[in-house]
Amino acid sequence: MDYKELFTKLYSDKCFHNFCNMVDQLKREENKIELPCDTALLLIAANVDYIKGNENIDAIHMLVKNYLNPNGRSISKNTPFYDYFVIANIILIAMDNKKYFEDDKFIQLPLDFTVSANSICKFDTCSCGYKPKIIFSSFINSLTGKAMCKKCGLSVKKMFVHETSFFDKSDNGEIYENLEEGIKKLADSWNKEVAKGESILHRTMRELLSYDAEVCVDPILYDLHQKLYSYMVDNNIYKKPNYWNERGYWETATDKMMECGEAVKLVEYYLWENMPNRIAD
DSSP: OOHHHHHHHHTTOHHHHHHHHHHHHHHHTTOOOOSHHHHHHHHHHTTOTTOOSHHHHHHHHHHHHHHHSOSSSOBOTTSOHHHHHHHHHHHHHHHHOEEEOGGGOEEEOOEEOHHHHHHHSOOOOOTTSOOOEEEEEEETTEEEEEEEOTTTOOEEEEESEEEOOTTOTTOOSEEEOOHHHHHHHHHHHHHHHHHHTOOHHHHHHHHHHTGGGSOOOOHHHHHHHHHHHHHHHHTTSSOOOSSTTOTTHHHHHHHHHTTOHHHHHHHHHHHHHHOGGGGOO
């Protein structure tokens, strides 16, 4: 199934937008669709009659059915069908973006979305002089957008599928972000990071110090994080955080650690050994 071709046909089609509005109305009325022929009739009613073939109809029907009759975790009532359709299709396209090796082994590659993202809004040039790449990665039913500089490693992320707020008792399920709005938020986060003018050394120190705030999967990074954090605490350079993601804590801790020659040398050595391109300039 070529999800990319189907997505390209429907993404900007006004008639398909009308079809999506009709699906939204069905959800408000708590109606369900069980059979592919019902979805086909709805497409014809919206003048999306150029979609032919059981495979294409089934691909659309699968998402309509899941939207109206969700299995497992539901979709937030604040997610329009169009937004759900777009993000769900990008997930499918991203999951299909594989590189195969012998014996049917493969790796899933990030989906390069740079050209499309730049057509939506502006991503500032990184402080090192390079334009960021915009990629999507998918795992099961999640989608993460990432803006990153391949030279210096600056990056920001944005989740395009996330749960409703814990405090919002009137809604539940998963929110699927509007693609264009999500890209604009990603660009805003990236542009703010670039505007900080943070040096590679300072940023790497901050990332290593706070590494335990993320999922720790790299033993080299975790070991260096432990050395830096222990050095900071044992030498009374800065207090322990009241809680791990305390607002502004890691920024202040980083500033204080940058004044310590021994700590800076550890980070410089790490950069030299692992990312020589980061300190070329």
